[in-house]
Structures are given as structure tokens and as C-alpha cells.
Amino acid sequence: MNENNMEIADRKGEESEFGKFYETYKTRFENFAYGYVQDSYVAEDIVTDSFVYFWENRSKIDDTYNPAAYVLTTIRHKSLNYLRDLRTRTRIQNHLGQLQQRIIDENIRSLEQCDISMLFTDEIRSLVKACVDRMPELTRQVFNARKQEELSYREIAQRLHITERRVETELEKSKEQLRKALQDYLPATALSLFIMMIH
Numbered sequence: 434m435n436e437n438n439m440e441i442a443d444r445k446g447e448e449s450e451f452g453k454f455y456e457t458y459k460t461r462f463e464n465f466a467y468g469y470v471q472d473s474y475v476a477e478d479i480v481t482d483s484f485v486y487f488w489e490n491r492s493k494i495d496d497t498y499n500p501a502a503y504v505l506t507t508i509r510h511k512s513l514n515y516l517r518d519l520r521t522r523t524r525i526q527n528h529l530g531q532l533q534q535r536i537i538d539e540n541i542r543s544l545e546q547c548d549i550s551m552l553f554t555d556e557i558r559s560l561v562k563a564c565v566d567r568m569p570e571l572t573r574q575v576f577n578a579r580k581q582e583e584l585s586y587r588e589i590a591q592r593l594h595i596t597e598r599r600v601e602t603e604l605e606k607s608k609e610q611l612r613k614a615l616q617d618y619l620p621a622t623a624l625s626l627f628i629m630m631i632h
């Protein structure tokens with residue numbers, strides 16, 4: 434047998450031994466990992482990765498070191514990393530969850546206090562009309578076409594011979610001017626709702 438054939442035979446022998454080793458310990462190692470990570474798919478991935486790591490680094494491992502102990506140590510290390518990452522993600526999610534809960538609570542309080550009828554009082558109508566009358570000509574035309582005639586951006590752009598982007602810009606200007614004009618007369622929630630009705 435020449436040297437190349439001997440190397441192939443040695444490698445096949447190694448792979449055969451590794452296969453037996455893998456089959457012997459795979460299930461018990463997965464059970465070990467699952468006991469900590471509590472996810473069968475994660476446990477399976479960790480064990481597979483650990484066996485692969487052992488196989489790829491076998492030439493660097495001291496012959497006196499027990500292969501099973503080496504793989505199990507790798508599984509322990511990977512499981513720890515997974516749990517530490519999970520703990521960090523859980524903390525972030527809990528923090529975001531608490532923040533989201535506070536936002537929801539505040540929105541509930543705001544909506545409970547919001548009197549929709551305030552949007553349609555004669556005083557508010559007068560303020561809106563005065564504000565619209567003070568707007569630049571193009572801004573006023575875009576606002577009226579959108580709010581009163583309920584035209585689409587495209588229809589407004591075609592009528593006024595401007596781009597849809599310009600329509601959007603002029604509407605934003607009108608909303609900002611109305612926001613300033615009404616901020617002392619409407620609570621924040623009602624004001625936001627009124628501005629949204631323009632879009």
C-alpha cells in the first residue's frame with residue numbers, strides 16, 4: 434500500500450471511529466444540553482457544533498484527553514453562551530415591554546380625556562379658517578384640495594401642475610401652521626387627531 438492509500442485508509446478509520454463516537458454520545462449529550470437550554474432544536478445544534486469543533490481540532494488535542502469530556506466541555510461552553518445571550522435578549526425585551534406598556538397606558542389616559550366634539554366647535558372652525566387664510570397661496574390651494582375636496586396627491590399635482598412630492602411638502606407646511614395655531618386650544622391627543630385627519 435502506497436503512502437497516499439495509507440493516508441486515505443487512516444482517515445477512513447478515523448471517520449469510522451468518529452461516527453461510532455458520535456452515535457454513542459449524541460443522544461445523552463443532547464439530553465444534557467436540553468436540560469439547560471430547554472429547546473430541543475438549540476440543544477441539537479449545540480451538540481452537532483461541538484462534535485464538529487472536536488473533529489476539526491482533533492489534531493491539536495492532547496492524546497491523553499478524553500474525547501467525550503472534550504466534547505461535553507464544548508457543549509457546556511456553548512450552552513453557557515446561549516443562555517447568557519438569551520438572558521441579555523430577555524432583559525432587553527422586558528425593558529421594551531415595560532416601555533411599551535407605559536406608552537399604551539398613556540395613550541389610554543389621553544384617549545379617555547379626549548373630547549372629539551372639541552374638534553368641531555365654532556371656535557376651532559374659526560381658528561382653522563383664519564390660519565388657512567394666512568397660508569401662502571400654493572399651500573392654501575393644496576390644503577383645500579386635500580381637506581375639502583378630498584382629492585388624491587396625484588389629482589392635486591395634476592391640477593396645480595406640481596409634483597406629488599411638492600403636494601406632500603405643502604401639506605406638511607399646512608399641518609405645521611395649524612398645529613401652532615391650535616396648540617393652545619386643543620389637548621395634545623385631540624390636536625394630533627385633527628392633524629391626522631388632514632393627511
